[in-house]
Amino acid sequence: MRDVIIGMSDGLTVPFALAAGLSAAVSSSFLVLVAGIAEIAAGSIAMGLGGYLAGRSDRDHYRAEWEREQRHIKQAPEAERAEVREILAGYGLGDEMLDSAVAAITANPRHWVDFMLRNELELERPEAARARNSALTIGLSYVAGGILPLVPYALGLAVPMALTWSAGLTFLALLIFGAAKGKVTGIRMLRGAVETAVVGSLAAGSAYLLARLVSRFG
Amino acid sequence: MRDVIIGMSDGLTVPFALAAGLSAAVSSSFLVLVAGIAEIAAGSIAMGLGGYLAGRSDRDHYRAEWEREQRHIKQAPEAERAEVREILAGYGLGDEMLDSAVAAITANPRHWVDFMLRNELELERPEAARARNSALTIGLSYVAGGILPLVPYALGLAVPMALTWSAGLTFLALLIFGAAKGKVTGIRMLRGAVETAVVGSLAAGSAYLLARLVSRFG
Numbered sequence: 280m281r282d283v284i285i286g287m288s289d290g291l292t293v294p295f296a297l298a299a300g301l302s303a304a305v306s307s308s309f310l311v312l313v314a315g316i317a318e319i320a321a322g323s324i325a326m327g328l329g330g331y332l333a334g335r336s337d338r339d340h341y342r343a344e345w346e347r348e349q350r351h352i353k354q355a356p357e358a359e360r361a362e363v364r365e366i367l368a369g370y371g372l373g374d375e376m377l378d379s380a381v382a383a384i385t386a387n388p389r390h391w392v393d394f395m396l397r398n399e400l401e402l403e404r405p406e407a408a409r410a411r412n413s414a415l416t417i418g419l420s421y422v423a424g425g426i427l428p429l430v431p432y433a434l435g436l437a438v439p440m441a442l443t444w445s446a447g448l449t450f451l452a453l454l455i456f457g458a459a460k461g462k463v464t465g466i467r468m469l470r471g472a473v474e475t476a477v478v479g480s481l482a483a484g485s486a487y488l489l490a491r492l493v494s495r496f497g
Numbered sequence: 498m499r500d501v502i503i504g505m506s507d508g509l510t511v512p513f514a515l516a517a518g519l520s521a522a523v524s525s526s527f528l529v530l531v532a533g534i535a536e537i538a539a540g541s542i543a544m545g546l547g548g549y550l551a552g553r554s555d556r557d558h559y560r561a562e563w564e565r566e567q568r569h570i571k572q573a574p575e576a577e578r579a580e581v582r583e584i585l586a587g588y589g590l591g592d593e594m595l596d597s598a599v600a601a602i603t604a605n606p607r608h609w610v611d612f613m614l615r616n617e618l619e620l621e622r623p624e625a626a627r628a629r630n631s632a633l634t635i636g637l638s639y640v641a642g643g644i645l646p647l648v649p650y651a652l653g654l655a656v657p658m659a660l661t662w663s664a665g666l667t668f669l670a671l672l673i674f675g676a677a678k679g680k681v682t683g684i685r686m687l688r689g690a691v692e693t694a695v696v697g698s699l700a701a702g703s704a705y706l707l708a709r710l711v712s713r714f715g
Contacts, residue, residue, distance in 0.1 A: 289543050289547060293539045296543070297536050300532070317515050317518025321518065321700040324699055325511050325700045329510075370601070371601045371608045380594060390589045393588070397616055398615055398616070481546065486538045
């Protein structure tokens with residue numbers, strides 16, 4: 280779900296902001312459309328594949344930490360045993376019970392490492408299929424979000440008119456999408472809607488102003 | 498570090514891919530530069546603010562889960578106590594010691610909730626300053642990565658020449674950056690370099706081909 284949110288909000292935001300920026304600099308709707316399509320292709324691949332690789336390096340990181348913890352247990356068992364003791368004491372165990380709980384957990388190296396990873400390093404165990412799904416989800420959400428702002432340009436409207444329609448459509452979509460995001464992540468829907476619309480407007484506004492400023496020097 | 502990787506790799510990849518795509522469709526280096534600058538502005542704000550908001554909703558999610566777990570403990574203490582028991586048994590505790598460890602942890606509601614969040618839900622406790630730092634890091638990395646591919650266009654080279662230089666510079670940067678990423682994340686440096694360069698090349702190649710295809714219908 281987080282992946283859909285990331286992909287979709289960037290997909291709505293960046294191609295729209297680019298279209299708005301170019302609208303300040305060129306008079307051909309078609310050129311804005313071509314740039315927008317190039318951006319969607321690039322962005323969806325970068326985010327999708329990027330998400331895949333990030334997910335995979337999370338997995339590699341977890342595996343590396345697992346092995347490091349296993350080495351520590353072999354090389355410095357007393358220090359690691361003291362850490363288990365400290366964590367369990369933090370949960371309220373004491374006296375003889377603490378001694379025997381430490382002994383029970385450290386009797387099995389697999390349990391011991393597992394306990395340390397969750398309670399000392401607070402690492403989440405990455406799911407196997409997660410990296411691949413994450414990639415697909417982010418990439419497709421980006422494409423879905425990115426097409427909408429380009430529709431008015433694709434219909435061949437003149438640039439100022441296309442920009443007006445694109446801004447209106449995208450703003451509406453950001454509000455709806457932001458409210459849905461708010462509901463899913465447990466924050467209030469209104470806050471989600473406002474936040475998402477503000478990010479989109481800031482990105483598009485900055486791109487528009489910068490493009491306008493730079494195009495004066497052309 | 499993950500944020501720098503995400504921001505920088507997208508920053509190198511997307512503006513370059515957009516520049517390559519537009520190079521297939523227009524003959525003005527200046528226009529490519531304007532589009533690239535608009536993209537960097539939009540992308541850095543979308544990723545930076547997006548990262549900030551994602552970090553903050555992680556924090557809100559953690560808080561919501563904490564409260565939900567606390568309610569469960571009040572409403573269905575026996576079921577939650579059985580879960581603690583199951584987790585501790587999984588760590589190798591048994592017999593009377595298991596009983597007394599369960600009793601000790603569930604004696605204090607704060608310890609109880611803490612134990613469930615780490616060991617049942619495997620949630621990482623989000624750090625307070627993380628959302629803000631994450632935003633700044635992703636945004637700035639995106640700008641830093643995005644400027645490089647645009648330099649040849651800014652120098653006013655003709656489009657085909659600018660594209661050649663931009664591709665060469667970006668490819669080199671992706672290799673170096675990818676190797677650094679590989680080292681940081683613990684995978685092999687060579688693998689990191691190859692992966693990052695492949696993502697960049699795929700994104701730029703797709704943008705180039707799509708832009709070329711679409712611009713035929715203009």
